[in-house]
Amino acid sequence: MEQRVVLITGAGRGVGRCMAETFARAGDALIIADIVLARAEETAAMVAGSGAGAIAVQVDVGAGPAVAKMVAEGIARFGRLDVLINAAGSYGKAFRATHETPDEEWDSVLDSNLKGSFLCAKYVIPHMMRNKGGRIINFASNAGRSSSPLLGATYTSAKTGIIGLTRHLAVEYAPYNILVNTIAPGPLRSDRVSDLIDERMMADLATRIPLGRLGEFQDVADVVFFMASDSARYMTGAILDVNGGFVLA
Numbered sequence: 001m002e003q004r005v006v007l008i009t010g011a012g013r014g015v016g017r018c019m020a021e022t023f024a025r026a027g028d029a030l031i032i033a034d035i036v037l038a039r040a041e042e043t044a045a046m047v048a049g050s051g052a053g054a055i056a057v058q059v060d061v062g063a064g065p066a067v068a069k070m071v072a073e074g075i076a077r078f079g080r081l082d083v084l085i086n087a088a089g090s091y092g093k094a095f096r097a098t099h100e101t102p103d104e105e106w107d108s109v110l111d112s113n114l115k116g117s118f119l120c121a122k123y124v125i126p127h128m129m130r131n132k133g134g135r136i137i138n139f140a141s142n143a144g145r146s147s148s149p150l151l152g153a154t155y156t157s158a159k160t161g162i163i164g165l166t167r168h169l170a171v172e173y174a175p176y177n178i179l180v181n182t183i184a185p186g187p188l189r190s191d192r193v194s195d196l197i198d199e200r201m202m203a204d205l206a207t208r209i210p211l212g213r214l215g216e217f218q219d220v221a222d223v224v225f226f227m228a229s230d231s232a233r234y235m236t237g238a239i240l241d242v243n244g245g246f247v248l249a
C-alpha cells in the first residue's frame, strides 16, 4: 500500500494512540493531534521508530482557528492529507440526569465531539478535493445508535449528530471521491471507562455484552484501518458497529 498522510485527533491516549501505532506500523505519516500537547508528544515519541514521520500538534477541535492552524501545520510538514480520523471528544459526569446537566457540559461535549468533527472535515476537505480523494472516519458510539444512561443526553446527542454529519458529508463529497464513514464502538477497556465506573460495574457490563467482554483499542483500530484502506473503496456513509453485539442498530 502507498504511504498515506493520516491526521488523527484525540491521538494523545486511548483508541487514538492505538490507531497512531497501527497506521505507523503500516508505514504511514502521522499528524498526531490532541488538546493536551504532552499526550500528543508522547504518542509521537512512541511511533518515532516506525512509519514515515510524525508530528505532534496541540489543538482544541472545537475552535475553528486552532483547527485551521493544525491542518496548515500538517500540510506544511507532509504536503498532503489522505485520511482524517476524528477521534477527539470529551464527556460529562456519569449518570447525570438531563435536568441536572449544566449548560456548559452540553457546550463542551457537543463542541469537542460534533462541532470538532465538522470543523476538522471543513478544513481538511479542500486539501482532499485538490488531491482528488480522501477518507474521513468519524467516531460515534453505541450511545449514538441507542442512548447512553452512563453519559447522558449530551453524549447521546453528540454521537447521534456525528452519524448525521457522516451521512451528509458522504453524499456531498462522493463526487470528489472523498469517502466518509463512522465507526460506532461499544464500551472499551479504557481510561475513559475506568474513570466513569468501578471494576464491579465493568464486570457487570461485560456480562451484558454478547461477546462477553469490553472491547480493546486494537479491536477498534483494526476496523478503522480497514475503513481507510482500498478494501473499503466502495463504502461511504456507513456506520460500523464494533461493540461485541451490545447494541444491534
Ligand SMILES: NC(=O)c1ccc[n+]([C@@H]2O[C@H](COP(=O)([O-])OP(=O)(O)OC[C@H]3O[C@@H](n4cnc5c(N)ncnc54)[C@H](O)[C@@H]3O)[C@@H](O)[C@H]2O)c1
Pocket (backbone or CB within 6 Å): 009, 010, 011, 012, 013, 014, 015, 016, 033, 034, 035, 036, 039, 059, 060, 061, 062, 086, 087, 088, 089, 090, 111, 112, 116, 139, 140, 141, 142, 184, 185, 186, 187, 188, 189, 190, 191, 192, 193
Ligand atoms: N472508550 C470507550 O469506551 C468508547 C466507546 C465508544 C466510543 N468511544 C469514542 O472513541 C473515541 C476515543 O475514545 P477514547 O476512549 O480513546 O477516549 P479518551 O478520553 O481516552 O481520549 C480522548 C482524547 O481526546 C482528547 N480531547 C478531548 N477533547 C478534545 C478537544 N476538544 N480537542 C482535541 N482533543 C481533545 C483528550 O485529551 C484525549 O487524549 C471518542 O470519540 C469516544 O467518544 C469511546
